[in-house]
Amino acid sequence: MLxxxxxxxxxxLVSLLAACGGNDNTTPPTRVEGQETSPTLSAGGDQQxxxxxxxxxxxxVQNTDQNSVVAYAWFPASEETxxxxxxxxxxxxxLNLQLPQVNNDTSVEFVVQAQLSSGTVLEDRVQVTxxxxxxxxxxxxxxxxxxxxxxxxLMASACDSTDSDGTxxxxxxxxxxxxxxxxxxxxxxxxxxxxxxxxxxxxxxAIAIDNEAGLGFKLFNVTxxxxxxxxxxxxxxxxxxxxxxxxxxTLNLQVNASDADGDTxxxxxxxxxxxxxxISNADKAMAQVQIPPDLANQTLSFRIEVSDRAxxxxxxxxxxxxxxxxxxxxxxxxxxxCLQDPTRVGCPxxxxxxxxxxxxxxxxxAQFSAGQCTPFYGGGVNGQGYSHLLGAxxxxxxxxxxxxxxxxxxxxxxxxxxxxxxVMSSDHSDNLAIPLALPDTDNCTDNPLSCLISDxxxxxxxxxxxxxxxxxxxxxxxxxxxxxxxxxxxxxxxDRFGHANVYLSKHNINAKLGPGYLVSMDxxxxxxxxxxxxxxxxxxxxxxxxxxxxxxxxxxxxxxGEGVGQATRMAGALNALNVFQQGDPAYAFNDFKYVAPxxxxxxxxxxxxxxxxxxxxxxxxxxxxxxxxxxxxxxxAGSEDQHATDWGGSxxxxxxxxxxxxxxxxxxxxxxxxxxxxxxxxxxxLRMTFEAVQASTRGxxxxxxxxxxxxxxxxxxxxxxxxxxxxxxxLQGMSFELFSSQSGPSxxxxxxYLPLQTQTGKNGRFTVSPADGKNWYFVRVKRGDRIVAVSAxxxxxxxxxxxxxxxxx
Numbered sequence: 001m002l003x004x005x006x007x008x009x010x011x012x013l014v015s016l017l018a019a020c021g022g023n024d025n026t027t028p029p030t031r032v033e034g035q036e037t038s039p040t041l042s043a044g045g046d047q048q049x050x051x052x053x054x055x056x057x058x059x060x061v062q063n064t065d066q067n068s069v070v071a072y073a074w075f076p077a078s079e080e081t082x083x084x085x086x087x088x089x090x091x092x093x094x095l096n097l098q099l100p101q102v103n104n105d106t107s108v109e110f111v112v113q114a115q116l117s118s119g120t121v122l123e124d125r126v127q128v129t130x131x132x133x134x135x136x137x138x139x140x141x142x143x144x145x146x147x148x149x150x151x152x153x154l155m156a157s158a159c160d161s162t163d164s165d166g167t168x169x170x171x172x173x174x175x176x177x178x179x180x181x182x183x184x185x186x187x188x189x190x191x192x193x194x195x196x197x198x199x200x201x202x203x204x205x206a207i208a209i210d211n212e213a214g215l216g217f218k219l220f221n222v223t224x225x226x227x228x229x230x231x232x233x234x235x236x237x238x239x240x241x242x243x244x245x246x247x248x249x250t251l252n253l254q255v256n257a258s259d260a261d262g263d264t265x266x267x268x269x270x271x272x273x274x275x276x277x278x279i280s281n282a283d284k285a286m287a288q289v290q291i292p293p294d295l296a297n298q299t300l301s302f303r304i305e306v307s308d309r310a311x312x313x314x315x316x317x318x319x320x321x322x323x324x325x326x327x328x329x330x331x332x333x334x335x336x337x338c339l340q341d342p343t344r345v346g347c348p349x350x351x352x353x354x355x356x357x358x359x360x361x362x363x364x365x366a367q368f369s370a371g372q373c374t375p376f377y378g379g380g381v382n383g384q385g386y387s388h389l390l391g392a393x394x395x396x397x398x399x400x401x402x403x404x405x406x407x408x409x410x411x412x413x414x415x416x417x418x419x420x421x422x423v424m425s426s427d428h429s430d431n432l433a434i435p436l437a438l439p440d441t442d443n444c445t446d447n448p449l450s451c452l453i454s455d456x457x458x459x460x461x462x463x464x465x466x467x468x469x470x471x472x473x474x475x476x477x478x479x480x481x482x483x484x485x486x487x488x489x490x491x492x493x494x495d496r497f498g499h500a501n502v503y504l505s506k507h508n509i510n511a512k513l514g515p516g517y518l519v520s521m522d523x524x525x526x527x528x529x530x531x532x533x534x535x536x537x538x539x540x541x542x543x544x545x546x547x548x549x550x551x552x553x554x555x556x557x558x559x560x561g562e563g564v565g566q567a568t569r570m571a572g573a574l575n576a577l578n579v580f581q582q583g584d585p586a587y588a589f590n591d592f593k594y595v596a597p598x599x600x601x602x603x604x605x606x607x608x609x610x611x612x613x614x615x616x617x618x619x620x621x622x623x624x625x626x627x628x629x630x631x632x633x634x635x636x637a638g639s640e641d642q643h644a645t646d647w648g649g650s651x652x653x654x655x656x657x658x659x660x661x662x663x664x665x666x667x668x669x670x671x672x673x674x675x676x677x678x679x680x681x682x683x684x685x686l687r688m689t690f691e692a693v694q695a696s697t698r699g700x701x702x703x704x705x706x707x708x709x710x711x712x713x714x715x716x717x718x719x720x721x722x723x724x725x726x727x728x729x730x731l732q733g734m735s736f737e738l739f740s741s742q743s744g745p746s747x748x749x750x751x752x753y754l755p756l757q758t759q760t761g762k763n764g765r766f767t768v769s770p771a772d773g774k775n776w777y778f779v780r781v782k783r784g785d786r787i788v789a790v791s792a793x794x795x796x797x798x799x800x801x802x803x804x805x806x807x808x809x
Contacts, residue, residue, distance in 0.1 A: 037063040041122035043112045048129035049099050057095040057126060059112045069093075071115040077125065079176060079219060081108050084205060099130045101214040103138050106130045139163040139208035139216035151262070152193045152224050158206040159187035161216070172207040176219070195263040197230035197308060197315070199223060231260040232315040233306045240302060241385035242660045243378045244326035247296050251323050253279070253287040255304045263308035272320065274300035289323075296327040326376060369599045370633035371774065371795065373806035374708040375673030388687050389421035389662055389670075391655045392648045394491070394501055394545065394606070394639040398454045399465045400427035401438040402643045407455055408469045412476035412486035415648035422657070422667055423648070425469065426489040426501040429508045435462035466490075466508060477664070485664055491545065497521050498550045498589050504668055505540030506532040521590060529597040541671050543604035543637050546614055547588050547623040554587035588623070594631035602632060603671045607790050608653035608680050609639035615790070620745040621752035628776050628793060629744055635671070635706060635792035636778075638678035650684050658704060673806070674706030674792045683788045685726040690779050690791040693717045705778075705792040710800030711770075718766040718794065720759070720779050736764040737780040742771060755780075770798040 042060045049055045061069050074095040076088045082100045083089075088110065090096075095110070107129045114122045140163070145156035158171060173182040173189045182191055193202060200223070207217045238255040245251045253269055269282040275295055279302075280288040289300070300323045307316040378384060395411045396402035408425045415423040431438060437454040454462045461468040466488075473486040489503035494511045496518050502508070509527045511517045516524045530536020585591065595602075607615040607624055615636075619626045627634055638653030646652065655678050657670040670676055679686045691702040692709055702719070703709060709716075720736050737755035745751040756777075757766050768777065775796040781789035797803070 039063045041114045041124045043124040043126035046127040050131045050133040051101045059093045067116040067118045073113045077109040077111050102130050136212040136214045137165045138214045139210050141208050141216045141218040143206045148224050152195050156189045161208045163210045166211045168208045170209050174205040177202040197227045199226040233257045233259045233317050235317050235319050238319045238321045239384050240321045240323035244324040248293040251289040257306040268305040272301045374803040389657045391422040392420050393424045394641045395425040395647050396643045398437045409472040411647045416484045418648035420648050422485040424487045424503050426491045429490040429510045432466045499545040501543045502540040505537045542602045546609050554584035558583040592627040592630040604637040605634045606639040607636040610641050625753040635674040635676050636678045636790040677791045680788045685724045688722045688789050690720045708795040710797045710803045721763045733784045735760045735782045738766050740777045770796040772798050
């Protein structure tokens with residue numbers, strides 16, 4: 001019987017709960033022979049009522065003893081009834097019936113079932129007589145259906161139906177086998193039945209409703225044909241995202257499959273390896289797995305089976321997917337971890353116990369370099385689930401020398417409104433600890449006090465600018481979680497060595513309060529590698545700002561050197577000892593002198609800023625290439641360096657981070673991985689990829705910009721592409737220039753950084769032969785003759801074994 005199956009689901013659930021320990025008493029209570037009374041269910045006495053009236057049926061369970069009632073189900077005993085759909089059904093002890101119109105006195109039998117906690121199902125029946133009291137003849141429904149062909153298309157008609165004393169106003173169509181009502185309200189039905197290679201019989205109900213709201217119906221059956229041949233489904237792709245998944249997150253399992261015959265597909269997800277977890281919606285194309293908070297650093301394997309047969313006995317396609325569970329990114333370490341390894345990042349003594357900041361030029365075994373590991377990227381699924389997030393960086397307000405009467409909150413709100421995915425502000429640290437502002441005096445005519453006080457409307461914020469900046473960032477991030485991330489930073493400012501932004505640090509340092517301003521950068525580097533628990537910047541990320549711009553002393557020394565050189569040449573003397581010939585040795589961060597302990601968290605260098613492209617004005621034609629050759633592991637940043645109020649403006653360069661999610665932890669991870677690139681002014685819609693293509697046990701693996709790859713292969717292949725988020729951008733005149741440590745000033749007569757290879761179009765492929773040891777490669781994207789994007793490098797270590805995965809920091 002069709003409707004009696006409705007009780008099976010709650011019955012099955014209750015049975016499973018009982019089997020899993022729903023009752024702790026494994027031994028039944030002691031009973032005295034002859035005193036037991038079996039539980040009973042009563043549906044009450046038979047009832048009658050006039051059509052269009054309401055009656056109530058109530059079930060009563062007695063003598064339940066130790067058991068309780070966990071579920072009820074009311075339903076008609078027969079399909080041939082005036083009650084259909086949800087009418088005449090209830091999962092409560094009470095059933096309220098709205099009696100329909102009838103042509104004659106009509107009796108309908110109802111079944112009620114009660115499920116006890118012991119698993120016992122009780123049943124009783126009651127009869128309801130509907131009295132014909134309203135003078136209205138019900139419609140007479142006549143149906144016909146065309147034979148169903150191989151496409152399982154059902155075409156039926158009830159247009160020959162009649163109503164003797166009125167008119168038929170509308171029609172309804174139900175598939176009782178599938179328990180669905182179709183949307184069609186005319187007398188013709190044209191619907192697609194589920195495709196299946198096997199013959200299926202469906203019971204349909206055609207319903208006609210007259211002008212007095214009277215219902216007539218007819219049940220009829222249709223049968224789909226048996227298909228002699230069947231094609232198994234094809235799985236296009238399957239994934240487990242996000243990748244990696246963090247403890248406490250939800251892992252989404254998804255499969256895309258198709259069937260050439262158009263059959264209905266059935267799905268079955270199972271776990272094959274790793275800590276066994278429950279899979280929700282395991283019979284759907286998209287399933288979910290909740291990762292426990294204490295599960296980390298292991299791989300979970302799953303298998304998806306797709307079939308066009310519900311029993312999965314034939315025509316099954318399957319595929320396996322892996323999910324990498326990785327610890328949450330954090331720079332904090334526990335007491336026990338610090339006792340076991342005092343040099344661990346995040347421990348108070350970490351910065352004190354590493355090598356001196358200006359010591360060896362290459363990291364020792366006790367120091368951690370970005371070149372000693374490779375960032376995790378999608379567990380071999382080629383970046384599925386990673387997004388390209390557009391960010392505005394290097395923003396200023398009246399908290400330092402930006403526009404008067406502005407604060408970081410305005411920066412964060414405006415960049416969010418302008419469509420940025422993230423923003424990093426960086427007011428100068430020179431006056432973060434004092435309430436004074438240093439704006440352009442031309443902006444102070446309306447409120448002269450704003451030339452003296454950073455926030456005259458909120459004096460407490462002026463006294464706590466560093467903390468207030470963080471509070472404002474957290475406020476705006478909290479308003480759009482997962483959609484926008486605001487982050488705090490500061491700008492370290494030396495007019496001799498240069499400027500640098502430090503982001504996401506707990507503390508800040510002022511160059512003008514120590515020798516870092518003019519004498520030595522040692523104090524800054526010592527602070528940068530020191531644990532934040534001791535007031536250091538060991539949790540921050542650093543980017544070299546507008547390299548070469550702070551050149552006042554350097555330029556003066558060059559002029560002196562040129563004058564001395566001319567004089568000595570005129571005198572016929574040697575000028576080899578002229579210390580001024582090379583300018584200031586401190587220029588451009590001591591000529592980008594490599595500082596090993598800072599290596600891992602010095603992540604970038606600005607190549608675009610304000611309205612300029614900085615890089616090609618650099619030493620040997622590329623500050624970027626020069627810094628990479630000095631040993632740094634850097635990605636390119638786009639700097640707005642905005643001191644007015646055009647934060648997030650389209651005419652300013654941007655930085656794009658490739659991340660698994662939009663939150664501070666994952667954006668931080670992307671910068672540590674050097675998985676970011678920059679787009680030029682007026683190119684905010686541009687997106688690019690730069691990947692190394694390698695063969696692996698799972699097929700072709702694509703490793704993104706920022707990867708550090710150890711290989712024994714003699715050649716390496718790169719692929720690069722560009723696209724636009726603006727559909728109307730034709731991307732005409734695009735080209736790619738590949739730069740390398742093999743194309744620098746020591747390898748060519750021009751003594752400049754020149755492209756190693758060039759490709760034109762929207763996609764390009766490069767094959768290179770790396771030299772033994774360390775090699776770096778990055779791409780400049782051009783639109784015509786203009787540089788419009790720059791990628792982070794990919795580092796190749798020729799002759800090395802594959803590098804270990806970088807730990808979460």
